[in-house]
Amino acid sequence: MIHLHVELGNRSYPIYIGSQLLSRPDLYAAHIKSKQVLIVTNETVAPLYLDRVRQNLTSYQVETVVLPDGEQYKTLEMLNRVFDALLSARFSRNATLIALGGGVIGDMGGFAAACYQRGIAFLQIPTTLLAQVDSSVGGKTGVNHPLGKNMIGAFYQPQCVLADTDALDTLDDRQLAAGLAEVIKYGLIRDADFFVWLEHNIEALCARDKNTLAYAIERSCRNKAEIVAEDETESGVRATLNLGHTFGHAIETGTGYGAYLHGEAVAIGICQAADLSMRKGWLTGQDVQRIAALLLRAGLPVIPPAGLDAERFLELMAVDKKNLDGRIRLILLEKIGRTTLPVYVDRTLLESTLNGYGRN
Numbered sequence: 279m280i281h282l283h284v285e286l287g288n289r290s291y292p293i294y295i296g297s298q299l300l301s302r303p304d305l306y307a308a309h310i311k312s313k314q315v316l317i318v319t320n321e322t323v324a325p326l327y328l329d330r331v332r333q334n335l336t337s338y339q340v341e342t343v344v345l346p347d348g349e350q351y352k353t354l355e356m357l358n359r360v361f362d363a364l365l366s367a368r369f370s371r372n373a374t375l376i377a378l379g380g381g382v383i384g385d386m387g388g389f390a391a392a393c394y395q396r397g398i399a400f401l402q403i404p405t406t407l408l409a410q411v412d413s414s415v416g417g418k419t420g421v422n423h424p425l426g427k428n429m430i431g432a433f434y435q436p437q438c439v440l441a442d443t444d445a446l447d448t449l450d451d452r453q454l455a456a457g458l459a460e461v462i463k464y465g466l467i468r469d470a471d472f473f474v475w476l477e478h479n480i481e482a483l484c485a486r487d488k489n490t491l492a493y494a495i496e497r498s499c500r501n502k503a504e505i506v507a508e509d510e511t512e513s514g515v516r517a518t519l520n521l522g523h524t525f526g527h528a529i530e531t532g533t534g535y536g537a538y539l540h541g542e543a544v545a546i547g548i549c550q551a552a553d554l555s556m557r558k559g560w561l562t563g564q565d566v567q568r569i570a571a572l573l574l575r576a577g578l579p580v581i582p583p584a585g586l587d588a589e590r591f592l593e594l595m596a597v598d599k600k601n602l603d604g605r606i607r608l609i610l611l612e613k614i615g616r617t618t619l620p621v622y623v624d625r626t627l628l629e630s631t632l633n634g635y636g637r638n
């Protein structure tokens with residue numbers, strides 16, 4: 279088992295990565311300080327892993343909430359089902375919530391934990407690659423609004439992250455690829471050697487080679503843990519984790535939540551950010567092609583949806599948490615392995631990417 283640490287003073291916590299971790303009662307016991315436990319999961323993950331988790335919790339009062347599956351259900355309305363369950367069971371302030379699932383369940387479960395009685399403990403048990411390399415770490419929790427992705431939420435850290443790599447065996451190829459988009463992101467924003475490693479190992483990752491996957495998860499979590507330790511609430515360097523996300527979130531909102539997977543939208547957004555970085559004179563055309571080629575080899579889309587024109591993109595990008603005084607700010611690439619902090623971009627240049635990249 280790999281054991282990493284997110285250093286946040288009295289909100290610090292471990293990330294456990296390895297095989298068969300779902301069946302380690304000691305890991306649960308170490309982080310559950312109460313008798314009352316609510317497991318929040320969804321209708322796809324429950325039949326696969328809920329019993330396995332419950333088997334470790336026989337000495338607790340365990341309740342479960344099984345939500346419908348999908349990005350379109352990452353809503354305030356669904357969050358109420360979690361509050362209903364907590365209140366119906368008379369759960370106290372020392373209760374613990376377990377979020378068992380992908381990033382949707384992790385973000386919603388974490389936000390429910392942040393809100394219930396102004397904050398109860400929660401554990402992240404991520405079961406997708408995307409959740410194991412990104413969403414379970416760092417305490418960004420929340421839900422979508424019809425007008426904007428993740429617009430309602432809170433920073434709220436878990437007690438631990440328990441990433442059982444065996445859970446990835448049941449994940450389909452499209453979801454695995456979506457996770458690889460965020461893995462590739464770490465190489466681009468701060469870890470050029472990892473980007474090169476990914477160029478050499480992407481086929482092994484797609485083929486689910488266990489050791490290669492475990493290494494990519496560990497290195498991704500190390501990168502994320504370092505950034506979060508430096509800037510928990512995104513006043514600086516944490517915004518670099520948003521590379522490609524202003525475009526990506528516009529795609530998710532503009533095409534209807536769930537049409538594109540988050541990782542797919544981010545992959546396209548990374549290419550748009552790379553194209554804009556080239557127009558700024560920072561990346562070469564060869565760099566842009568190299569980035570798109572790796573994403574394509576990972577099985578990801580790289581061309582923006584034809585139905586979203588530049589005008590619509592700009593409307594959607596106006597709703598983004600990095601914007602200040604209503605002005606769009608973006609993360610761009612200075613080179614492979616180094617980003618800018620959020621920058622304002624000349625409107626004409628941005629339009630030239632929105633009209634030019636992938637539109638021929």
Ligand SMILES: NC(=O)c1ccc[n+]([C@@H]2O[C@H](COP(=O)([O-])OP(=O)(O)OC[C@H]3O[C@@H](n4cnc5c(N)ncnc54)[C@H](O)[C@@H]3O)[C@@H](O)[C@H]2O)c1
Nearest residue numbers: 322347380381382405406408409412413418445448449540
């Ligand atoms: N908080 C953060 O820092 C952060 C970071 C990145 C993404 N996110 C959010 O995470 C979400 C995307 O997460 P995701 O890609 O995990 O999507 P997801 O949670 O929708 O899971 C993807 C699909 O896989 C299924 N699934 C989950 N585990 C499975 C398993 N082991 N076997 C088979 N199927 C399984 C799910 O039911 C779902 O259908 C988005 O809402 C995104 O905004 C948050």
Ligand SMILES: O=C(O)C(=O)C[C@@H](O)[C@H](O)[C@H](O)COP(=O)(O)O
Nearest residue numbers: 412416418427428516519520523599
């Ligand atoms: O942890 C972060 O910080 C990130 O930005 C990680 C992103 O991959 C993730 O998609 C996050 O939810 C985006 O945050 P948002 O605040 O821009 O919605």
Ligand SMILES: [Zn+2]
Nearest residue numbers: 460523540544
């Ligand atoms: Zn993301």
